[in-house]
Amino acid sequence: MTVISFQEHFDEKIDKDQTIEPKDWMPEDYRKTLIRQISQHAHSEIVGMLPEGNWISRAPTLRRKAVLLAKVQDEAGHGLYLYSAAETLGISRDEMYAQLHSGKAKYSSIFNYPTITWADMGAVGWLVDGAAIMNQVPLCRTSYGPYARAMVRVCKEESFHQRQGFEIMLNLSKGTEVQRKMAQDAFNRWWWPSLMMFGPPDAESPNTENSVRWRIKRFTNDELRQKFVDVTVEQAKILGLTVPDKDLKWNEERGHYDFGVIDWAEFKNVVKGNGPCNRQRLETRKKAWEEGQWVRDAAMAHAEKRKARKASAASTLAEANAA
Amino acid sequence: MDSTTNNSEWPLWEVFIRSKAGLDHKHAGSLHAPDYEMAIENARDVYTRRMEGVSIWVVESKNIHASDPGQSASMYEPANDKIYRHPTFYNLPDEVKYM
Numbered sequence: 001m002t003v004i005s006f007q008e009h010f011d012e013k014i015d016k017d018q019t020i021e022p023k024d025w026m027p028e029d030y031r032k033t034l035i036r037q038i039s040q041h042a043h044s045e046i047v048g049m050l051p052e053g054n055w056i057s058r059a060p061t062l063r064r065k066a067v068l069l070a071k072v073q074d075e076a077g078h079g080l081y082l083y084s085a086a087e088t089l090g091i092s093r094d095e096m097y098a099q100l101h102s103g104k105a106k107y108s109s110i111f112n113y114p115t116i117t118w119a120d121m122g123a124v125g126w127l128v129d130g131a132a133i134m135n136q137v138p139l140c141r142t143s144y145g146p147y148a149r150a151m152v153r154v155c156k157e158e159s160f161h162q163r164q165g166f167e168i169m170l171n172l173s174k175g176t177e178v179q180r181k182m183a184q185d186a187f188n189r190w191w192w193p194s195l196m197m198f199g200p201p202d203a204e205s206p207n208t209e210n211s212v213r214w215r216i217k218r219f220t221n222d223e224l225r226q227k228f229v230d231v232t233v234e235q236a237k238i239l240g241l242t243v244p245d246k247d248l249k250w251n252e253e254r255g256h257y258d259f260g261v262i263d264w265a266e267f268k269n270v271v272k273g274n275g276p277c278n279r280q281r282l283e284t285r286k287k288a289w290e291e292g293q294w295v296r297d298a299a300m301a302h303a304e305k306r307k308a309r310k311a312s313a314a315s316t317l318a319e320a321n322a323a
Numbered sequence: 324m325d326s327t328t329n330n331s332e333w334p335l336w337e338v339f340i341r342s343k344a345g346l347d348h349k350h351a352g353s354l355h356a357p358d359y360e361m362a363i364e365n366a367r368d369v370y371t372r373r374m375e376g377v378s379i380w381v382v383e384s385k386n387i388h389a390s391d392p393g394q395s396a397s398m399y400e401p402a403n404d405k406i407y408r409h410p411t412f413y414n415l416p417d418e419v420k421y422m
Contacts, residue, residue: 024392070372077369084353087335093355094332150352157373300333303357 014215019145022088030214033207034144035089036105037216039096042082043107046100047281049075051115051124060118067164068121074157081150088146101286109267110193112275119172119179119186125165127187127194127232133158134228135198143215166235173239180240187236188244195259196267198225229257334383336362338370341378348380359383 006025013020020026049072056072059065083093099105110128115121136158139151172183199221202208211217219227236243247260270278333355339348351370356362362381370376390398406412415422 021392023389073368073372077372080354080369081352087353092332153352296331296333299357299361303361306358306360 014143014213017143017215019148020143021145029210030216031089033211033214033216034147035086035091037211038082038086038089038147039091039099040106040108042079042086042096043100043105044111045075045079045082047107047111047285048128050281050284051111051113051277052121054115055118055121058118059121064121064168071125071161071164074161078154078157081153082147085144085146085150097289101282101289103273103282106271108197109270109275110197111281112270112278113189113193114276117182117186119169119182120190122165122168122172122183123186123190125161125163126169126235127165127190128197129158129161129165130232131194131197131228133162134224134231138218138224141215141218147216166239169239169241173241183239184241187241191244192262192266195225195229195262196264198222198228200264200267226256229259233257333357334385336366336381337384337387338362338366339380339382340366340370340376342376344377348378351375353384356381 007027010020010024010026010030013024020030052068052072052075056065056068059068083096086096087093096105100107110131115124133155136151136155140148140155142148142151169183169187172179174180199205202220202222205221208217208220212220233243233248245260247258249258251258269275273279334357335353335355336359337353338351340351341348351366354362354365354369356365359381363379366379366381371379402408
């Protein structure tokens with residue numbers, strides 16, 4: 001087959017909504033786009049453990065602590081599923097880590113905001129995981145097989161994350177005046193960054209067109225953002241909290257909520273590395289990687305020792321049998 | 324793929340899980356581990372946190388050999404014209420039940 005017919009075969013598969021698998025021919029740009037998107041997604045899961053890890057030792061009850069631990073452990077797992085999916089495209093795990101640590105690869109900017117009160121654990125679960133789910137559900141049908149299968153697993157596990165966050169917000173909003181204020185304050189701080197999680201507006205999103213064509217993405221950034229606003233505003237009513245947007249209004253004609261202008265200058269600034277916690281997050285990751293070197297070495301040494309011990313036991317046995 | 328392989332990385336393993344007694348092991352995903360014993364332990368933590376399995380197989384990824392998707396057409400072609408291998412190929416009178 002010539003390159004053109006490879007391309008035609010690939011296009012036909014995409015048009016028929018068939019999945020692309022690791023050994024299938026794929027255009028170089030498709031491979032690159034996927035590596036970028038999947039590794040960025042994996043990094044987000046891993047860095048996403050940090051803002052919540054901050055609260056494990058200070059969770060208000062044993063139940064909350066167990067839940068938070070389980071959630072953070074899930075996120076480590078999600079990172080691993082996604083790194084594995086990216087590896088099928090021919091990039092190594094170490095290479096991806098190196099890209100994260102050098103700042104070459106990005107992760108979701110939302111994790112560059114601090115978690116300063118317990119209510120932030122509620123807001124992160126409710127809003128950040130809520131936005132993530134909105135993004136991730138369509139990815140369960142994305143065109144690249146290993147990515148889609150990883151996302152099915154992630155989505156199954158993710159829904160408890162949002163529910164536990166909403167439950168924290170619900171308890172606080174029904175609590176004392178101080179607790180209610182704490183919930184509102186967390187909502188105020190996390191609302192806009194959560195809307196930014198869907199990425200730049202469609203008109204300025206350089207990757208959207210190809211990604212939609214290749215069925216990597218099934219909805220545009222703006223479509224998903226609108227869906228999130230519509231759903232979340234109703235949930236805020238149940239909590240009795242006020243959406244921190246004076247321009248928020250139901251638009252009868254569109255059948256959607258209109259919402260205020262997002263501060264994209266802030267978004268770009270955080271992506272560039274100037275958010276409140278960018279430096280701290282990366283330093284923590286690098287430190288964990290460097291200080292974990294001895295664990296990786298020790299596990300490898302242990303495996304080799306175990307192998308040698310088995311080999312010598314086997315040869316002793318063979319000698320005994322011969323004698 | 325070799326250009327990106329790093330020798331200090333733990334080997335890659337494919338994980339297969341039997342979700343309950345009586346069912347096949349099914350591919351769940353992959354992970355890195357220094358040897359098969361640690362691969363099984365890691366697989367338990369990564370792939371069975373919600374009782375998804377009662378048995379785990381791990382196979383080092385380099386030991387898996389796959390058919391070539393480029394050859395699929397000719398590979399599976401012999402089965403195309405053998406519809407008589409399916410029970411629906413045979414016309415039986417309505418009176419015959421349970422066959």
